Amino acid sequence: MSDYKPIHSQxxxxxxxxxxHGLRLRTAWLTDxxxxxxxPLTPLNLNTCEQAEYLLALDCQGYHVQIRLDRIRAFHPL
Known part of the structure; x- marks a missing residue:
């Protein structure tokens, strides 16, 4: 069973x-x-895997980053 906690719909x-809209976001999250x-990240997609949701994004060096949504602490448009 997953310990994932869904984020608020807003x-x-x-x-x-x-x-x-291809907006870049200043994003704060907890690592594993x-x-x-x-x-700063450029969000690409949201996906679901093993009963948890993830943000797929590009970092400023062009690397893909996958972050579980309930580990994101804050994000703001740049």
């Missing part, structure tokens, strides 16, 4: 809008190691 919708990372 935040989910904000991510969808950012994806549709429990460390906080803050980076």
């Amino acid at each position: 935040r989910h919708a904000e991510l969808e809008v950012a994806i549709l 190691a429990g460390q906080t990372r803050v980076e």
